[in-house]
Amino acid sequence: MEQQVVVLQYEGGIRVIVCEGEFDQDTLRPLTEAGMAAAADPDVTRIILDVSRVVFADSSMLNLMVRLLRSGRLVLAGPVPHQLDRLLELTQARDLFPTAESVAAARTL
Template structure:
């Protein structure tokens, strides 16, 4: 699957960034830019990363998620793919992230 980063129109101060494909040090640029724009926008009260279609992640993706988490506005929308689920377990980072099933649940938190 080709990498995809799509920013959906904001609804009620919630910005959804849909991620698909592989995310590593070499391919993280579009996601990094979308996350920075969301974090810098004072009208965005919640940043949702839809990770359901992610096929590969490494520590650079985890680092990006941790940076966005520092805003206090990050929610992961799943279901979490196996690769990300395993990375969160291996790094003991699972409890750091609010995770819900699907974009609709993330919007209504």
């Protein structure tokens, strides 16, 4: 599956990063660049990571998600795919991440 990372900007400093495809240590760079840019931007009040189209994620993506979580502005938008949900469950990290069922719902949290 082809990987894609799309960054969308909304009013109120909301930045949405849409992830599609597989994310591992070899393919994480575009997502890392988009995420770190959002975290470093003082005008960004919320980072929404749309993970609904992620088909594979490994510990390197989880590590990036934790780094973004430290900004205090991260919300995951789902629905969270089974494989990513399983990774969060196995690592006991599921409860760390604020999660909404959609990008629209995450914008209102």
